[in-house]
Amino acid sequence: MNPFRFVSDVSHEAIVVDRLFFLLVGISVLIAGLVTALVVIFGVRYRKDSPAPRRALPQMLKNEVEIGWISATAFLFFFIFWWAAAGELSALTAPKNALDIHIVAKQWMWHAQQPNGIREINEIHAPINTPVRLVMTSQDVIHSMFLPALRIKQDVLPGRYTYLWFNAQKAGTYHLLCAEFCGTEHSRMTGRIVLMTQPEYSRWTETEAPTHGLAAQGETLFRSLGCSGCHGPNASVHAPDLDHLYGHRVQLSDGRVVTADEAYLRDSILQPRRDIVAGYKPLMPSFRGIVSEDDIVRLIAYLKSLSTKNVLNQQGERQ
Ligand code: HEC
Numbered sequence: 001m002n003p004f005r006f007v008s009d010v011s012h013e014a015i016v017v018d019r020l021f022f023l024l025v026g027i028s029v030l031i032a033g034l035v036t037a038l039v040v041i042f043g044v045r046y047r048k049d050s051p052a053p054r055r056a057l058p059q060m061l062k063n064e065v066e067i068g069w070i071s072a073t074a075f076l077f078f079f080i081f082w083w084a085a086a087g088e089l090s091a092l093t094a095p096k097n098a099l100d101i102h103i104v105a106k107q108w109m110w111h112a113q114q115p116n117g118i119r120e121i122n123e124i125h126a127p128i129n130t131p132v133r134l135v136m137t138s139q140d141v142i143h144s145m146f147l148p149a150l151r152i153k154q155d156v157l158p159g160r161y162t163y164l165w166f167n168a169q170k171a172g173t174y175h176l177l178c179a180e181f182c183g184t185e186h187s188r189m190t191g192r193i194v195l196m197t198q199p200e201y202s203r204w205t206e207t208e209a210p211t212h213g214l215a216a217q218g219e220t221l222f223r224s225l226g227c228s229g230c231h232g233p234n235a236s237v238h239a240p241d242l243d244h245l246y247g248h249r250v251q252l253s254d255g256r257v258v259t260a261d262e263a264y265l266r267d268s269i270l271q272p273r274r275d276i277v278a279g280y281k282p283l284m285p286s287f288r289g290i291v292s293e294d295d296i297v298r299l300i301a302y303l304k305s306l307s308t309k310n311v312l313n314q315q316g317e318r319q
């Protein structure tokens with residue numbers, strides 16, 4: 001943990017961010033230096049009572065010079081724009097096979113849940129050379145997940161999910177900070193991200209593993225909350241089968257078609273009246289105030305496991 005590192009080599013994206021940053025600093029220093037030098041030179045040369053000849057009316061430069069100058073600067077700025085935009089766009093969408101780690105922020109701590117159910121406080125363990133996606137929400141106010149070594153930051157909001165992903169290439173322990181003022185102890189809302197090689201990470205998950213993974217905990221909730229009473233195979237209520245749901249498209253009764261992502265599943269549980277599936281009655285009760293953010297994470301992990309199981313089965317049949 002060296003807070004005074006100027007250059008990060010923890011991930012490919014961090015390296016790109018640094019190069020861009022130093023390019024911009026370099027250009028700014030050059031231009032600021034040039035302007036300062038000219039101010040000083042002209043100030044001295046044309047001071048009051050200086051014998052230097054007054055300047056005549058400005059002369060037009062040759063067209064070629066004007067066009068060359070304008071295209072060169074325009075090209076430079078489009079290049080910077082393209083470079084920054086390309087980096088930013090790839091930072092937005094995580095690869096499909098990313099490892100999902102769920103984060104719930106609350107005043108004043110970070111609560112992480114690994115796919116296999118391990119719970120961590122103010123600490124995130126993650127493997128390197130693997131795309132890792134943080135699926136984040138807040139239980140109270142707005143927080144912001146800041147991982148300076150990876151050069152990434154994302155606000156964490158109550159009532160919805162935001163995402164952050166990275167593919168680290170260097171193991172180590174790095175800072176994790178809250179970058180949005182969130183109350184008295186905001187400055188103490190810090191932690192560490194521990195990046196490990198894949199064998200180390202598997203060993204860690206094995207030694208720490210609780211008896212029940214996240215999806216299994218979700219399945220237990222699914223039964224104890226009565227979801228299975230409506231969504232199960234022998235239900236008397238006409239409710240959609242949730243097996244094929246995650247990642248697939250859903251036709252809603254008002255004609256919209258949406259993709260069932262984490263946000264959709266969360267909304268289905270907390271505000272079921274908002275998106276009614278086509279062909280069904282709005283019979284599902286809202287679970288707002290009944291399930292905590294952590295429980296929603298578990299339920300979603302369970303629903304996701306139903307859909308991956310299905311994809312595997314389909315592949316198995318095809319082979
Ligand atoms: C009283 C019966 C009932 C209970 C209990 C119930 N649901 Fe539902 N659920 C429905 C019905 C009916 C729909 C379809 C209408 C709609 O979209 O609201 C639905 C829709 C959904 C959808 C969207 C399905 C799709 O195909 O897009 C999800 C996800 C869901 N329920 C999850 C849950 C979870 C998780 C629980 C337990 C916390 C639960 N449900 C409890 C009846 C129920």
Ligand SMILES: [Cu+2]
Pocket residue numbers: 108142143144178179180181182186189
């Ligand atoms: Cu915070």
